[in-house]
Amino acid sequence: MLRVAVPNKGALAERASEMLREAGYRQRNEQRDLTVIDSANDVEFFFLRPKDIAIYVGSGRLDLGITGLDLMRDSGANVEPRLSLGFGGSTFRYAGPRGTDWQLADIKGKRLATAYKTLVQADLEKHGIEAEIIRLDGAVEISIQLGVADLIADVVGSGRTLQQHDLVPFGHTICESEAVLIHSAAVEDSAAKQQLTARLQGVVFAQHYLMLDYDCPRSLLDEALRVTPGLESPTVAPLADPAQVAVRAMVPRKDANQLMDELSALGAKAILASDIRFCRL
Ligand SMILES: Nc1ncnc2c1ncn2[C@@H]1O[C@H](COP(=O)(O)OP(=O)(O)OP(=O)(O)O)[C@@H](O)[C@H]1O
Numbered sequence: 698m699l700r701v702a703v704p705n706k707g708a709l710a711e712r713a714s715e716m717l718r719e720a721g722y723r724q725r726n727e728q729r730d731l732t733v734i735d736s737a738n739d740v741e742f743f744f745l746r747p748k749d750i751a752i753y754v755g756s757g758r759l760d761l762g763i764t765g766l767d768l769m770r771d772s773g774a775n776v777e778p779r780l781s782l783g784f785g786g787s788t789f790r791y792a793g794p795r796g797t798d799w800q801l802a803d804i805k806g807k808r809l810a811t812a813y814k815t816l817v818q819a820d821l822e823k824h825g826i827e828a829e830i831i832r833l834d835g836a837v838e839i840s841i842q843l844g845v846a847d848l849i850a851d852v853v854g855s856g857r858t859l860q861q862h863d864l865v866p867f868g869h870t871i872c873e874s875e876a877v878l879i880h881s882a883a884v885e886d887s888a889a890k891q892q893l894t895a896r897l898q899g900v901v902f903a904q905h906y907l908m909l910d911y912d913c914p915r916s917l918l919d920e921a922l923r924v925t926p927g928l929e930s931p932t933v934a935p936l937a938d939p940a941q942v943a944v945r946a947m948v949p950r951k952d953a954n955q956l957m958d959e960l961s962a963l964g965a966k967a968i969l970a971s972d973i974r975f976c977r978l
Pocket residue numbers: 706707708709746747748764765766767768785786787834835852853854855874875
């Protein structure tokens with residue numbers, strides 16, 4: 698049975714379970730359950746703290762896991778990302794009190810609070826900076842106000858939490874992160890791991906694409922197909938009116954409105970966009 702780790706709480710938990718559901722897997726109904734067996738798909742899911750997931754997967758006890766790239770790197774475990782899941786995007790940044798034009802070199806000799814000690818230590822070493830790292834578990838932005846640190850390094854999503862605490866990010870981005878599916882770098886791949894990956898890939902892909910349907914004069918078909926070339930070859934079907942054809946093609950979601958404008962200007966009619974829930978390419 699394939700064994701898969703899923704975040705049990707925090708920023709990634711809900712979306713991770715939602716994606717697995719979309720991919721056809723059974724997920725927990727009760728927030729406090731720590732495991733769920735999906736016997737139809739021969740998978741057991743383990744609901745673990747996001748910070749611990751890379752450690753379990755790196756140990757080889759679990760086959761796959763969903764976690765943040767920043768957490769994966771901080772764990773130091775022997776794991777690799779195998780699929781980006783397209784949610785939980787954040788950056789990991791140094792930050793200090795507003796009003797000072799902080800530079801990276803200013804970190805030297807300061808007390809720097811973080812919940813990602815390994816990640817920060819590696820970055821400081823890389824830049825030849827020595828500082829006292831204060832290891833906290835969370836709510837790191839409050840630590841300066843409470844007098845235990847001078848600077849912090851933490852996850853920035855919208856930037857709201859930094860702003861609320863009068864902090865500004867400075868220096869380079871330590872890590873760009875998003876939710877990823879990970880595996881152990883030391884364990885061989887298997888058909889079961891590949892199948893779960895392909896199912897999640899289908900969900901990620903479906904989120905990035907829309908299906909466009911439209912009718913277009915046969916005389917304009919070549920031009921219309923240049924606008925919507927599809928992934929490989931769009932479907933072109935005859936209509937009752939021999940001068941018209943119906944076209945169906947997948948398009949990137951972010952371009953959909955512009956492409957619909959172009960098709961409309963070209964003379965296409967009845968242009969419909971529909972969601973793709975999941976797919977296998
Ligand atoms: N506001 C946010 N926006 C986007 N991603 C975020 C945000 N906060 C956390 N993350 C991402 O979520 C992951 C960490 O999750 P979270 O902070 O929920 O876990 P945790 O800190 O281990 O648990 P907890 O906060 O419950 O102690 C990291 O990969 C991080 O980049």
